[in-house]
Structure formats: structure tokens, C-alpha cells
Amino acid sequence: MFGKRIAVSLLTTVVAAGLAATGMAQTGETGAGSTNSGSTNPGSTSSGSTLRVFDPTLIDRTVNPCQDFFQYSCGNWMKEHPLPADRSYYGRFSELYDLNLLHLRGILEQAETGANRTPNEQKIGDEYASCMDVKALDAKGIAPLEPMLRKIDALREPGELPGLVGELQWMGVRVYFDMGSSPDYADASREIGYFDAGGKGLPERGFYTRTDAKSAQIRREYVAHIAKMLALAGEPADKAAADAARVMDFETKLAEASLSAVEERDPQAENHPSDVAALTAEMTHFSLGGYWKTYDRTATGAAGAPIAGKINVAQPKFFAALNELMATTPMETQRAYLRWHLLHAFAGTSLPESFDQENWHFYAHVLGGAEKQQDRWKTCVSRVDREMGDALGEVYVARYFPPADKRRTLKLTEAIEQAMGRDIESVDWMSAATKAQAMVKLHGVMNKIGYPDKWKSYRTLTIVLGDAAGNQMRVSEYRTARDLAKIGKPVDRKEWEMTPPTVNAYYDPQENNVNFPAGYLQPPFFSGKEDDAANYGDMGSTIGHELTHGFDDEGRQFDATGNLKDWWTKSDEANFNARAECMVKQYDAIEVVPGVHLNGKLTLGENLADLGGLRLALMAWVLKADEAHVDMTAKMDGYTPEQRFWIAYAQQWCSETRPEALRTQAQTDPHAPDKYRTNTILQDMPEFAKSFACKQGDAMVIAQPCRIW
Ligand SMILES: [Zn+2]
Known part of the structure; x- marks a missing residue:
């Protein structure tokens, strides 16, 4: 079957599945799908998007930011984006995902009908057409x-x-x-x-x-x-x-x-x-x-x-x-x-549509709460992306990911890494010996941005027009053969676990690398047209999140070269665990739907990454703003730079999730729901309360914030 990687991603399976699969909890590789909306602007590209990283129009000013910052930052967004019937989850990630789907469909429709097609165009075009031909599938049974x-x-x-x-x-x-x-x-x-x-x-x-x-x-x-x-x-x-x-x-x-x-x-x-x-x-x-x-x-x-x-x-x-x-x-x-x-x-x-509907009924409706099936074309675009993501991604990147975006992301990543170095040096609970090892690990991180240096070849894969099931079998054989061929050989740290159009990111502890696919490095998460306060609050915190995974409760057990090897002194380990326990308790106490609590141990790594990531983004941004002599009192859209930093952080998480999906997420997923990725994390950041003049007694101010990094 497929190789095992313990890479940790940015998004929950509910989110990623709400984006990428109707079968949110599907175990196989066949989970179809994606999303639907109508709320995005189809004509937009990375340079022409109307989506903004910091967007004052999404704020609900009738809410007190010191009581519920998620509702404050996202209230108007939620009013304008009622959860579509075919979704278990809909958020800002879905907005970008929908836009990417439209771009990918354009590529696939060209590949379907173009003259003088390249071998890759034949494969992705014919696979898309085979998936779309429901009549033929019904006839074959x-x-x-x-x-x-x-x-x-x-x-x-x-x-x-x-x-x-x-x-x-x-x-x-x-x-x-x-x-x-x-x-x-x-x-x-x-x-x-x-x-x-x-x-x-x-x-x-x-x-x-x-x-x-x-x-x-x-x-x-x-x-x-x-x-x-x-x-x-x-x-x-x-x-x-x-x-x-x-x-x-x-x-x-x-x-x-x-x-x-x-x-x-x-x-x-x-x-x-x-x-x-x-x-x-x-x-x-x-x-x-x-x-x-x-x-x-x-x-x-x-x-x-x-x-x-x-x-x-x-x-x-x-x-x-x-x-x-x-x-x-x-x-x-x-x-x-x-x-x-x-x-x-x-x-x-x-298979015939009746199987698809029944599959949807259990995995998306019962486990995710979705009320109707999404459009077939979205399911089929996702299928081709999953099966031949590099063939699709090569064209996608050439059209929608300008080299300047790659350079800008790399610079931002380096700034966050430098902040992490300063942070490691400054923490008071870690010994010099462990700090030295941590710095070796930090300097060993490989930054992968946008897309792979080398595209996967699909030369040995045969795709036959009108044979969706046969194609699925051959794709599996191709992937299995590729996976088994790796055994006994050196690990290729440059290979990607996500396709270029993916709206997500990940850290791989055994490869010690951070990975940011091109599909994600766009508005509303990152924009060359917006200022540092917005970009550091949003994409900066994500980069910090992925880096922190190298030092969370799981990632810290791996050394700079990715070996499972203890490099901590006993007392440093005890200090780390005591601090992490604060977050376990904090999240155990959260009840997401009646009778279902978050699992503090299951979500610990992600919560540590969220909190550490935001702190690193703040450190890196404050230094950069200081060097650039940014006037911290000057308001834009009615907000100081600090306030815009926090709002941009919160607005990346604007979303709604059905109760069925929240229940499934709490029981299976290492990520907390978006509301808590906003409010609970900010409760642990006293700097946030200061920016909005929140006081003791406000919900966003807690007596004993957790702090690790
Ligand atoms: Zn993560």
C-alpha cells in the first residue's frame, strides 16, 4: 500500500476533507470530492483576488473583542457566508480552495479537448472526462x-x-x-x-x-x-x-x-x-x-x-x-x-451514481452533517489532483504562482526561523546543553516552498478514456510500485506529501522540513499587496506553527536528522512536560458539542504549534517593524498595526462547522476547532489583551496563561 509518513499538517481532517473529500472520514484513497460555494470570485488570480488577509469588512463591531475575539473578527464573514448545504465545514480555507478548484477545472477542460496533447495532458484530461461520465458508469454497473x-x-x-x-x-x-x-x-x-x-x-x-x-x-x-x-x-x-x-x-x-x-x-x-x-x-x-x-x-x-x-x-x-x-x-x-x-x-x-450517493450518505452526511452532495466536477477535479497532482500542479504553478511569491515566502520563513533562534536562546527553563541541540535542529530545517524541484513522472501510468475503475486500479498500482521501490534506498527529503494546488501545509519530523504548497500561498492568507502586520499575523503564524512542530511533544523526540533519538536532558524534559500539561488541561476543559470534550492529549502537538507559531510570528514582526520604524500608533481602517496583526491571525480561521463534524473532529483529529485555535490561543497571549485594552474579568483574559516557547 502507501508509504507511511508521520507528517503533521496545518488543517484538521474535517477542514481538509471539507475542502477535499466528500467522505470526510474515508479511509481509502477513493474519498471523492471537494466543495461548493458560489461565494468566490471566479475570475480572480493570485494577483487579482478580492480576498484580503486583513479585511475590516469581516469584523462584527457589535461584539466586544475582549469577550469573543473569534466572533468579533469573523462575525460579518459568518453572516455573509451561511454554511452551504453540501458542506460539513466552510471557512476562508474553503474560499481559496474553491478558487483553486476553478483554476484546476480550467486546466483539465483544456486537457480534455485540446489538440496535440502532451502525454500528461492526455492522462489528466481523459481521467477527468472518465470521472465526469456518470452515464457510462451507470451503464457499466x-x-x-x-x-x-x-x-x-x-x-x-x-x-x-x-x-x-x-x-x-x-x-x-x-x-x-x-x-x-x-x-x-x-x-x-x-x-x-x-x-x-x-x-x-x-x-x-x-x-x-x-x-x-x-x-x-x-x-x-x-x-x-x-x-x-x-x-x-x-x-x-x-x-x-x-x-x-x-x-x-x-x-x-x-x-x-x-x-x-x-x-x-x-x-x-x-x-x-x-x-x-x-x-x-x-x-x-x-x-x-x-x-x-x-x-x-x-x-x-x-x-x-x-x-x-x-x-x-x-x-x-x-x-x-x-x-x-x-x-x-x-x-x-x-x-x-x-x-x-x-x-x-x-x-x-x-461505480454507478447509486454507490456514490450511499457512500456520501454515511461519510459526509452521518459523520459530517452535510445536507446535499457537491457538484460532480468538484469531486472529479479533486480525484485528478489526488491521483496525478504533479501533472496538474506543473501547469497550475506556471499559471498561478509567480516566482515573486516564492521569494517573498522564503524571506518570511527565514525571518520566523531567526525569531525561533532568539526564542530558544531566551527561554529560562531549558539548559544550555539542550538549547545547543535545539539550535542544531533549527538550522537543519529544510524550507520547501510552492512546488517540488523535480516533478513526478507518470510515464508508466496508463489512463484509458471511459475506464474510471480501471484507471483507479492502475493509479493504485503505479503508486504502490513507486512506494515499494523506495525500500532500501535513501529518503528523498525533496519529495512532497501534498500536491502543489493544496490549501494546507505540513512539517515532517523524520525529514525535518517545512512544506508550504503554492495553492495556499495566496490571499486571504498571504499577499504581496498587504503590509507586514497582516502577513505576519496570518502566514507568519502558520510558518511558525510548522516550525514549532519540530519542538512539540511528538516532534521534539526526533533529532536534527529526523532520527527518533532523545536529545533532551531529564530536567529539561520534565520542564517541557510540566508546561505542556497546562495546555492539556486547558483543552480538556473545552466542550465542543454537548457531552463531547476536546482531548487535550490528542490535540497537544497542534495546540503547542499554534501557540508557539503565533509567538514566533509576533517576535519576528515586532523586530521587523522596529527596524523599519513603523509608527505603532498610526491607524489604518481604524486599527493600529498590532490590532491588525491579531485580527489577521483570527480571520484566517473564520469558518463554520456542523455539529456532526465537530463531534467527529473532537474524537479523531489532533487539531482543535477554529474557534479555539483563535480564542484559546489568544487567551494564552497577554500581548493580545494589551493591544485591545482587555481587562481582568474579560473572557479573553485568563488568570494563568500557558507558555512554552
Ligand atoms: Zn500542525
Whole structure:
């Protein structure tokens, strides 16, 4: 399957999914989609956008900024942007995402019909057209999956499973477990094989185990969804219902043997070096040899297993349980489980519309609260971006990301990095020895801005017009082969985990690099036409956020070269943990929907990054303003530079989220909802209260702010 990266992104899956997938909690690579709005200005480009980084018209001046700064900064935006029916989430990220979608559609429509197309244009154009042709998909029905469905039906004993599991994974169906490449925790310069828990259709372990009424209801809806999918594929209703119950029972056993989202954030808990021979010996009821046979050996050019030597078995307990389950689970259950996941993987945009609708119903409506499906073209643009993002991104960047924007972002990044250096030097709770190591790590960060130096080649990928399901299989094969070919080779720190048009950013602790895709480096987050107060408050804080991830509760466990290696003295570690505990308590206390609290441990890394990032942005901006002799009392649009800095920070988070999505987010996502990324973070910044003359007793002023960096 696909390589494992522990990169931490800026946005929640709710946000990123609200942007990029109808199936917000979809586990496969097929989650279709994107968004809809009508509120953006289609003609805008990075230079002509009407979106502003600091926008006084979005402010609701009837709200007291010292009581609820999120509502104050975003109140008018919310009035003007009621949540569209097809969204679980709509925010300023969605505004830019919508604009990017229009740009990408323009590129794809040209590629669809142009004369003398380049090989890449043929691929992206034909894939888009195949995805859009719903009539053809309806006419084909499930015929493209029939050969595999027949193989599943023919399964009679556990010994036949390994070969079929290999085949299914090869075509992108994520059954039983995940396997791929990953940097070695002990030596981040090399890729090794990686085995991880997987094979579940619900977003996280707790969805299978929680005992409250709402969780039980979601499970009932999930079982009903599986039954409907099986029925759509031709099973009689009573058999489909019985099969769905069997699948639920089996997935619950997989879940019980898996780590929770909180546990998965601890790299030590996932660090279990092993080798292929040892795992082969342990999997007594699942022949790894038989499993490898169905993987294409040309992937690595080697005969035999595509993975040899050292591997990491992230969750040994899971594989021990899986080994037993393989032998003891009735074949009828395993056949139902495989059928369900096969349909699930292709439901989004490769099967008849009825599958797409049913898939949307559970993943976007039940789990996300969306009320209607988004336009097909958005789903299809997102699919091509996900599958061939570099082919699309190369054209996108040439049209919409001027070189000046790249230079400007790089300068801003360097200013934030310098602020971090000064910050590390100045903190009073860290010893000189740990500080010296922290500086080595900071200086080792690689800044990646806009797009990759080298575009991925799609030369070996065949895209056939009118064959959406076949194309999906071939894309999966292409990606799997590419991923497996990395094993045993040096890690390529210059490769990107996000496509260039993506509205998001990330830090990768094993590569020690920050990554800002071109799609994000635009208004309303960054603009060459606006002043430093706005750009530092917004994009500056994001750059600081990503940098701080190198020093959050998870990232700090990795050294400058990305190895999982403790470089902290015991007392510095204790000081850090005591300070971090302040934020755990602060976020544990937040109730996002009745009965559902945020999880302070799950969100700790992101909250540390938000707070640290904003502090770094403030430090860097104050220094720059000082050097430029900016008059800090001069008002623009009625606000001092400091006030505009805070408002620009808050306005990047203007958004609305449905309660269903908030619940799912609180239970699965390491990011806090946008309102708290604004208000709770600013409560921890006494400088904010000063800028708006907030006083003790105001909601935005708390007795004991948390402070780490
Ligand atoms: Zn983050």
C-alpha cells in the first residue's frame, strides 16, 4: 500500500476533507470530492483576488473583542457566508480552495479537448472526462469489479487469503493491514518496510468501542451503510444485512487490537523494529510468501518479496491478533469483509451514481452533517489532483504562482526561523546543553516552498478514456510500485506529501522540513499587496506553527536528522512536560458539542504549534517593524498595526462547522476547532489583551496563561 509518513499538517481532517473529500472520514484513497460555494470570485488570480488577509469588512463591531475575539473578527464573514448545504465545514480555507478548484477545472477542460496533447495532458484530461461520465458508469454497473468479486466468492479456506489480500491491496483496497515504505525511526536517511494496523471502515478505534448512545447510533448507521452497499452490488437484502453484521463484528475485533488516535501520536509506541523473516515466522496463519507473490515484482526489480531485511511492525499486538483472526474467523465473514471493502474503495467516483450517493450518505452526511452532495466536477477535479497532482500542479504553478511569491515566502520563513533562534536562546527553563541541540535542529530545517524541484513522472501510468475503475486500479498500482521501490534506498527529503494546488501545509519530523504548497500561498492568507502586520499575523503564524512542530511533544523526540533519538536532558524534559500539561488541561476543559470534550492529549502537538507559531510570528514582526520604524500608533481602517496583526491571525480561521463534524473532529483529529485555535490561543497571549485594552474579568483574559516557547 502507501508509504507511511508521520507528517503533521496545518488543517484538521474535517477542514481538509471539507475542502477535499466528500467522505470526510474515508479511509481509502477513493474519498471523492471537494466543495461548493458560489461565494468566490471566479475570475480572480493570485494577483487579482478580492480576498484580503486583513479585511475590516469581516469584523462584527457589535461584539466586544475582549469577550469573543473569534466572533468579533469573523462575525460579518459568518453572516455573509451561511454554511452551504453540501458542506460539513466552510471557512476562508474553503474560499481559496474553491478558487483553486476553478483554476484546476480550467486546466483539465483544456486537457480534455485540446489538440496535440502532451502525454500528461492526455492522462489528466481523459481521467477527468472518465470521472465526469456518470452515464457510462451507470451503464457499466459493477462489471469492472466482477473478476475480483468472483475471486472473493471462490475463497474457501484461510490458506487462500494471502494471495488475494496482496491482489486487493495492490489495486488500492485497504484490507486487514497497511504495508509500504517509511523512513527508519533509528536511521531517518533510509527507507524500510513498514507494517501498520488497518482494515477498518470507521475513522478511529473509539468509534467501535465507545458506549454512549450517539456512538451506538453511528455504529447502527455504519452497519446499515455496509448492508446497502452489498445490496447495491446484488446481494439479497436479508443476506446483505447478515453480512454487514458479520463485518461489523470482525472490524470491531480489529479495532480492539489497534492503538487509539492518542496512542498513535507517540512514535515510541509505534517503533518496533523487526525483519521480514521474524514476521514471516510469527504470521503462522498468513503466509507472507503467498502474499508477496501477488505483488508485482517489477516494482523493485528484485525477484521474490518486494520487501526484505529490516522492517518496522508498528503495532505488534495488532498483527498477533490478526494472525489468530485469520485462522478463526469463518470464511463467510471474511468474504463479506473483502466484498465490502472492495465496493467501499471504488464507490466514490468509479461505480454507478447509486454507490456514490450511499457512500456520501454515511461519510459526509452521518459523520459530517452535510445536507446535499457537491457538484460532480468538484469531486472529479479533486480525484485528478489526488491521483496525478504533479501533472496538474506543473501547469497550475506556471499559471498561478509567480516566482515573486516564492521569494517573498522564503524571506518570511527565514525571518520566523531567526525569531525561533532568539526564542530558544531566551527561554529560562531549558539548559544550555539542550538549547545547543535545539539550535542544531533549527538550522537543519529544510524550507520547501510552492512546488517540488523535480516533478513526478507518470510515464508508466496508463489512463484509458471511459475506464474510471480501471484507471483507479492502475493509479493504485503505479503508486504502490513507486512506494515499494523506495525500500532500501535513501529518503528523498525533496519529495512532497501534498500536491502543489493544496490549501494546507505540513512539517515532517523524520525529514525535518517545512512544506508550504503554492495553492495556499495566496490571499486571504498571504499577499504581496498587504503590509507586514497582516502577513505576519496570518502566514507568519502558520510558518511558525510548522516550525514549532519540530519542538512539540511528538516532534521534539526526533533529532536534527529526523532520527527518533532523545536529545533532551531529564530536567529539561520534565520542564517541557510540566508546561505542556497546562495546555492539556486547558483543552480538556473545552466542550465542543454537548457531552463531547476536546482531548487535550490528542490535540497537544497542534495546540503547542499554534501557540508557539503565533509567538514566533509576533517576535519576528515586532523586530521587523522596529527596524523599519513603523509608527505603532498610526491607524489604518481604524486599527493600529498590532490590532491588525491579531485580527489577521483570527480571520484566517473564520469558518463554520456542523455539529456532526465537530463531534467527529473532537474524537479523531489532533487539531482543535477554529474557534479555539483563535480564542484559546489568544487567551494564552497577554500581548493580545494589551493591544485591545482587555481587562481582568474579560473572557479573553485568563488568570494563568500557558507558555512554552
Ligand atoms: Zn500542525
